Amino acid sequence: MSQTSVSYLEYQGKYKGILGWILSTDHKRIGLLYLYTIVSFFLVGATLGLLMKLELIAPGRTIMDAQTYNAFFTLHGITMIFLVVIPGIPAIFGNFFLPIMIGAKDVSFPRLNLLSWWLYVIGAAIAISSQFLGSGPPDTGWTFYAPYSLRVPTNVLSAVLGAFVLGFSSILTGINFITTMHRMKAPGMKWMKMPLFPWSLYATGWIQILATPIIGITLLMIVAERLFKIGFFDPSLGGDPLLYQHLFWIYSHPAVYIMILPAMGVISEIIPTFARKTIFGYSAIVISSFGIAFIGYFVWGHHMFAAGMSARSLWFFSLLTFIVAIPSAIKVFNWVATLYKGSINVQTPLYWALSFIFVFLIGGLSGLFLGSLAVDVHLTDTAFVVGHFHFIVFGGMGYAFMAAIHYWFPKIYGRMYDKSWANTGWLIFFMGFLALYFTMFYLGMKGQPRRTYDYFEEYHSGNIISSLGAIVMLFGLAIIIINLVRSARHGEKAPADPWGGKTLEWTIPSPPPIENFEEIPEITHDPYDYK
Amino acid sequence: MEHTLTIQHRDDDASRIGMWLFIFTELFLFAGLFLVFAVYRVKYYEGFHLAAKELNVTVGTINSIILLLSGMTMGIAYLAIQKAKNKLTLAMLGITILLGIIFLVNKYFEWSVKFEHGLYPGSPELISLSKGDVMFFGLYFFMTGLHALHLIAGLILIVIVFGAVIRGRVHSTKYALLENCSLYWHLVDLVWLFLFPLFYLIN
């Protein structure tokens, strides 16, 4: 047997055992390294989330005090945002499938790719160390708002430095992907013949390169403030705390698109496969990605409507926030139009994709409430905001992640999972999710503030529903994870193309051989070439 | 088998594109600081005006010229390697390193004068001055400091390239490393082109 047809899972290179993984420059192995680390951190974040919901099941102190609660929502935010959601889809599925989908043997800079993962691990270690070193876990929230973050004695410094290193890892991934798409597309693959998941990674890569350095420098300024008392954001020295919020959100709003664009890319792959129909409006989907990326760069101020910006900024940011909803809506129309008159094959990935559209729609529309100036005054810093961004971030990126893992699982491991357990897990998860976050809209409109461990009695019944929803959701999650872990070892062998997909990853064996392709394919047709 | 398992084909264009993308990132890193500068210059118009007079324009100008000169030697090194003139390349890289070090030495003396006058972040003297002064010198130290760090990174890169030329790893048909190093060095140059007028000249 020739060496090249060995699957990447069994290949024996220079290093053996665990070293063959953590020192591997193979994009597929790096993708799996990310998968295991990111899922571990997700479980940590989810546990913190569950504990917070248990605290909120009754008013007053239930299982933890205020300071612990503050530390928990800070760590929950840092873990989920920087360690899970931002790298999630690009680093796992992007690494694994981008080269395969464009017909390449690897990314342009394989060693840089490995370095990105190492930086990710180092950044994560520094961020987590903030919990145990120095003077107590940080309690600033993941936003590190100044001047509080400049003055609290808690261990803000290592959390900030960790986030800085993680940003660096994200930038390097973006550089690698963009270069790969410029240089390594298979012969015949014109830009407009590239599948939509790579396209979404291309737009994401640009945001990673152009927005992440802003948070990098901002975090460095926080470090300098704490160490040298420079006063950039300290009003007593002439600094302006609102400037911190500007700089922070110049990155952190586009970061939402770093999370959601690859998620949309995944959905754009899954829908045509299971509708057995060419995607409707290919170029509209491509262009809208760039519309989102560009307009999304100029809406950051909607996080500061109640902070005291100038009136002109207020209407500018509100207007653009409404405009940025349009390209997202275009994508939703395209997905629905693709399903129309398709011969739909209902499978687990499609359940996730359809529920993605549902929750993403609710998340997006609730965002318009927050984007309108007058309503936002009422809703700022309430549970409504928490509900909104969990619908977008968890409902968006999280559901697309689940869709992606169930879609590509047979390709990654060469084995199929138990479909009925997967569907059961999805249903329980989905029900729990709605109970958990939908009630937050109601509670927020009634006025329950976010980031507090206590509340008035009038919010009690809503919180009980929400907390029970969290328990149900995690029960569904447990079913999903157990099913996948079992199937990765013992599932039945999967064929090369279990779903009838048309993109390149389905033309090679499952699991893929170490070099992906025996011969680099010639591309002659469009990516979603169904009759 | 003719298949090689480690993917080794060289793609100089890819590495150039990667370097440019990295330069874009670096530009945005400094853009964040220029943004902060713009905000506080509007807010403390008078204070910045007066504080800027504390800086020594002569030293700043000399440093500008030094950096521009090093850009020239770097460029010549880049051409010389393509013409297989390794000695000239090494000489030019050496001069570039030297010029970079002179820049840093000048910067060191400039900074230490400020420290003697108590014009550094957190010093009691600076805090007793106006808020415009505090902000000006805060930005001055942070921005020129970050620029100096980039310059040091560039110097380390040049030293590495220097070694690679000696050991024959970089030569007339394989010079992507030198080219990227030169791009990075010019980025350092580019940032200084804006730092210099903003801090030294506009008052």
Next chain:
Amino acid sequence: MMEPIKKKVEGYRLYMITFTVLSILTLIAVWLTHVRFASPLVIGLIMLIAAIQAIIVLFYNMHLKFQDKILTIFVGLIFSLIFLLIIVTMLDFVYR
């Protein structure tokens, strides 16, 4: 897109010329500070000179001129984006 560069090894003189031009521009900028014009005009001129210098460095020292056009477009977009970023933020600080 991003085809290999048009190979054209220019002479050493190119770098000497750019160095001379850049230095002269720097000296002009320094000299301008001693001239008693209306100050906004001087500031505008100095920033204009910096912009010209940046363009020279980008196009000649960093060889943009000899590369694929798409890279030039990218660089143009990057600088416009930085410019827009500053303008949009200023919308708050100037009118607050």
